[in-house]
Amino acid sequence: MLILRCPNCGIDADETELAPGGEAHLRRVGPEASDDAFEGYLFHRENPRGVHFERWRHAAGCGKWFHAARCTQTLEVFGTYSAQVTDPPQDIRDAITARRPGWRWRDIE
Amino acid sequence: MSDPVTALGGMTADSFADIAEQPPRGMVLLRGDLSSAPVQRAAAEVAGVTVPAPNRFEGEMPALCWMAPDELLLLCDYDEAAAKVAALAEALQGVHHLALDVSDARAVFRVTGLDAREALAKLTPADMSPAAVPPGTFRRTRMAQVPAAIRALDDTAFEILCFRSVAQYMADLLISAAIPGSEVGYWQT
């Protein structure tokens, strides 16, 4: 059972109250991008065993989107944060580093 | 003018908690920047109650319920809703907002009794303990398969708001969760 604290309303929401939104921090390329880069944006996703960043929506609650950083192996949640950022904030990175020294995700570390 | 009718004609059921569909309820949705003074002032003025903190409501009736960081739900008498919308539009002229009469969108049930909290706890993943859901709580969550909001009027009286289209489903859920003999006795001895 996964429980994430929605940063918009502060509620500890059960997974079944949430709707998954896939990988976080995708950046659209283009319109002048190469076909390879655009294919990467559309289809190529991380599938890590360990630290991962995701988008979630508090669908049956306040209805708002947010980001979550968690471990896919242990289901440990490092933290949740605003949807209105393009990279994980420093306090989230620090929380991950405290638990998983030397972690890396895409080009973020 | 036709008379407003509720989804289930005011159904009632006596289980270990009493379940009663409520008469037509006025509901006005207000979206806007809840941290801005004009929106706060307009909401409080038109509703006649203060703006609630997150996951809370203020006033039994009329009431303001906190739906989201940018959304309040005003509860009032059914035939007052249109006037409330007009009053909000007047008070918020020039301020970015949305005020809408959504009275017919939802169904309201009242679940009362010493074990009402336990019947609800069977249906939602939300922590329904008295500490987590004290009187004054407005908790949007899921009840079985559908979204719903739980309004804790006091420790033995709760209102359930759900979409009208799932009113029958909600009634069946509540009745089955409160079937006599299925009391859990976790909070109530």
Ligand SMILES: [Zn+2]
């Ligand atoms: Zn939320």
